[in-house]
């Protein structure tokens with residue numbers, strides 16, 4: 001569907017990412033996903049194209065400007081590679097960059113931000129704990145001030161980029177129970193008392209790495225506190241907005257893949273003497289999928305426009321996230337039906353998307369939490 005806010009610059013950026021994904025990622029996506037890994041050069045090549053640079057000043061290797069449409073286009077185009085494990089594998093960096101740019105000390109930023117933005121090093125955001133992810137205000141990892149250090153104790157789980165990451169943004173309790181007792185910390189891999197194990201047996205996102213992180217009397221300099229003490233909750237919530245926008249955009253990319261693969265297959269496959277595409281029931285499935293793509297894409301474009309205008313439409317982002325994942329679930333299921341038995345075989349992009357729907361519906365704020373937050377934003 002035509003985006004009324006399209007500009008020459010945005011079109012060119014999308015084309016650049018699309019051409020890169022078509023040539024360098026898509027041909028290997030299946031092989032990499034099956035292998036559970038992808039080459040590090042993908043991080044660096046995307047970094048060189050500006051994939052991680054939005055909202056980051058040029059002195060740190062960033063683009064020196066922000067644009068919500070371009071952020072969304074980048075996430076959508078990479079998701080179209082056919083294996084969103086690759087998308088997630090680089091995405092751990094994206095969701096940690098916001099707080100690093102806005103809250104880390106100048107010493108930390110000037111020492112390592114450029115390496116992260118250009119894909120030379122990995123970073124990750126560590127909020128979720130084994131005891132729960134939805135109730136962020138109740139997180140249990142502690143950071144206790146001891147002289148000019150903080151001592152971290154506790155663990156984090158499901159952390160994307162956690163096995164390969166060098167740098168971590170970690171949420172920890174510095175104060176009383178509740179949302180006003182949480183702070184963010186910068187923690188480097190290699191700090192004594194910090195260890196990690198891999199979460200390998202996953203339904204999808206095989207190409208990405210998720211880790212459980214353990215902090216056992218892990219000491220970090222007091223200067224690693226990011227932002228003001230006990231003000232981390234608001235920073236975590238604000239950071240979720242762009243993560244959720246990228247999940248919406250990723251879902252749009254996956255839905256488009258479902259639609260296009262379904263049309264191509266339905267043209268080719270014949271049953272009862274004619275192509276599947278000529279059976280009315282199949283045509284209606286295509287129409288329904290196409291309508292879902294248009295609805296989510298239009299909603300996303302309106303949100304991008306509002307963000308570029310200086311607003312942060314939290315309620316709309318929450319609503320768009322669950323609308324997108326519901327629409328994705330519908331499209332993945334209908335695409336699987338159109339493929340019939342062929343859709344059930346590994347190596348088929350539709351099969352992989354079907355397995356990857358749920359992580360979009362749960363990660364970055366589940367559908368239930370998104371509905372809850374949206375209604376609260378409505379003042380109810």
Ligand SMILES: Cc1cc2nc3c(=O)[nH]c(=O)nc-3n(C[C@H](O)[C@H](O)[C@H](O)COP(=O)(O)OP(=O)(O)OC[C@H]3O[C@@H](n4cnc5c(N)ncnc54)[C@H](O)[C@@H]3O)c2cc1C
Nearest residue numbers: 125126127128132133134158159160362363364365366368
């Ligand atoms: C592959 C993968 C990658 C991830 N990457 C990261 C990452 O990089 N960093 C990070 O910090 N986290 C990450 N997560 C964690 C993710 O954000 C959490 O899984 C998510 O927030 C939900 O938390 P939970 O799994 O602990 O579920 P819980 O919070 O235990 O909730 C369980 C279920 O109950 C529902 N629920 C909870 N509370 C309510 C309520 N009040 N009303 C109604 N329903 C409710 C939830 O919606 C969910 O469906 C990742 C998760 C996965 C699966």
